[in-house]
Amino acid sequence: MASRIVSLAVNDRQQEFIAQPGTSLLTALRDALGLTAAKRGCAQGACGSCTVLLDDQPVPSCLVAVETVDGSSVRTLEGVATDGELDEVQSAFLEDFATQCGFCTAGMIMTAEALLAENPDPTRADVVEAISGNVCRCTGYEPIVTAVLDAADRRKAARNGGQA
Ligand code: FES
Ligand code: FES
16 A cells, blocks of 8 residues: 555644654654654553544544544643643643653543543542543552642632632
């Protein structure tokens, strides 16, 4: 099969690149576009470190053949902050010590972003379920769950003009 030109809206910028047949979205992001936040962990859909939002849904980008999502929109961790300002999820991860080695962090944050977009007021059980496909070898998960709940509270407070 021949290589083909693939077009994606990545973090609100239209990008075009040549993809070999079977190239994963993860490889395209990292190698063709230089967006290296999403990490290659297991490369078989089991660890979540490569999670990005594809048309607003969290996906393991290592399992997505990029030629099959031509024309889609993708958001990666690089596209979360606005004008260099961390958003509520990123700030909560930082301040609640939810990141150690950082290998899982991009995937965790993108999973959390998807959860909070769909469910702005999650329970602890909702968060645990949402991140169940994301493996972290360092934190024991508790600080991550705390950070996602904290981020939800921060967004709530922001919506209410600073009152939680
Ligand atoms: S690298 Fe994609 S799920 Fe592990
Ligand atoms: S912080 Fe190291 S794998 Fe999660």
